[in-house]
Amino acid sequence: MIATQIRQKDAVFYFAAYPSEELLGKVRFISRFYDEGEQIKPEAIAEEDDVAQFIARIERSEKAFQRAISRSKIKSIRNFYETAMSQPPIPGTVLLFTPQKLRFQALDGNQTVGHLQEPDEKFLIIDGQHRLAALSFYERTHPDEAKSIYVPCVIFDGRSDDFATEMFVIINSTPTRINKSHLVDLYERVSWAEPDRRFAARVVEMLYSESDSPLRYRINRLGGRSKQEKWILQAELFNEIHRWVKQAWAKIEKEGADRHGAEQYYAAVRDFLKAAAQVFADAWANDNYMVTKPVTLKAMIRVCADLASQDSEPAEARIERWRNRLSPWTERLRDFRNDGFYERFAAKGQIERVARIHRELAREAKVQTRAAERKTAA
Numbered sequence: 001m002i003a004t005q006i007r008q009k010d011a012v013f014y015f016a017a018y019p020s021e022e023l024l025g026k027v028r029f030i031s032r033f034y035d036e037g038e039q040i041k042p043e044a045i046a047e048e049d050d051v052a053q054f055i056a057r058i059e060r061s062e063k064a065f066q067r068a069i070s071r072s073k074i075k076s077i078r079n080f081y082e083t084a085m086s087q088p089p090i091p092g093t094v095l096l097f098t099p100q101k102l103r104f105q106a107l108d109g110n111q112t113v114g115h116l117q118e119p120d121e122k123f124l125i126i127d128g129q130h131r132l133a134a135l136s137f138y139e140r141t142h143p144d145e146a147k148s149i150y151v152p153c154v155i156f157d158g159r160s161d162d163f164a165t166e167m168f169v170i171i172n173s174t175p176t177r178i179n180k181s182h183l184v185d186l187y188e189r190v191s192w193a194e195p196d197r198r199f200a201a202r203v204v205e206m207l208y209s210e211s212d213s214p215l216r217y218r219i220n221r222l223g224g225r226s227k228q229e230k231w232i233l234q235a236e237l238f239n240e241i242h243r244w245v246k247q248a249w250a251k252i253e254k255e256g257a258d259r260h261g262a263e264q265y266y267a268a269v270r271d272f273l274k275a276a277a278q279v280f281a282d283a284w285a286n287d288n289y290m291v292t293k294p295v296t297l298k299a300m301i302r303v304c305a306d307l308a309s310q311d312s313e314p315a316e317a318r319i320e321r322w323r324n325r326l327s328p329w330t331e332r333l334r335d336f337r338n339d340g341f342y343e344r345f346a347a348k349g350q351i352e353r354v355a356r357i358h359r360e361l362a363r364e365a366k367v368q369t370r371a372a373e374r375k376t377a378a
Helices: 020-024 050-061 067-083 129-141 143-147 161-172 180-186 195-209 234-247 249-255 259-283 294-311 318-336 350-364 370-377
Strands: 002-008 011-019 094-098 104-106 113-116 123-127 150-157
Touching (some): 002 104, 020 129, 020 150, 067 129, 129 143, 195 249, 195 259, 234 249, 249 259, 259 294, 259 318, 294 318, 294 350, 294 370
Parallel strands (some): 094 150
Antiparallel strands (some): 094 123, 104 113
């Protein structure tokens, strides 16, 4: 196919105008789309295809392809294709990705225009699935008109999966288009993420996946595979871990901000939550109590950060040591019952309530909060 090679800094990619009929046979849909009595089935995604898995998870969690929403959105786009005359039906580019390095042969006398090799496998759609799904349905009812449509495409080739994922995040990272939980998944993989955010993301990932984590599969990643009851949104947990990491960042950088360093912080959270679970006993993971609800879990993570800064070492026997430290919480079990919880911890909102529970739990365990430490030092 004829394409234009585009260079921007160190990046090289291509622009091409694809005939709709050809393009629809060269892309793979990884979400299900509906129209009037018809549907496009998603193609199977290999477990090792991280990018496709990630995009599909976002499509599912953002409800972009559920029957009612998909039908409405596709119908709207398709109707535009049918009624657009002087206006171009697809004025914006569709972004495609292939990990295969495509061969480009420039035309004589022109360094930027030439022949671009077709990929052996189908393109992954980084942006434009809905537009192409609507085009597919439009082609079924208006085949002659569809043939006259050329779709502007930007093609990225020969890059790593990380590159495609980062591109997807950059395009979709507005508050209305992508949930923050998905960005947490990607902090380790995007080049522009701050190192403290990457570090916090590693800790959160371990809290979700490690077999000895009290929060394993209990973190709502908006698309995770486990059907277990979720206790806290990944973004909420990340905010608390990142809050701790930012305050301790000078120490973390000095000791090592690599995976080994993240494992040490993960171990501290793991041991703290195990100690807390023993102290709360039957109230832990009990629907009649607010112990493992987000408001209390966030407050406990703050107590963990305070305690770890004062009594982290030695790691041996830490769970038992911290369990003894937290044992006064047993006397507060009744306060964490669902009935009357919000009256007992009265506050103007969730932020203030988390802060209040944090202060009260820290006081019961005789753990000095870092805010109190700073006030004392001043």
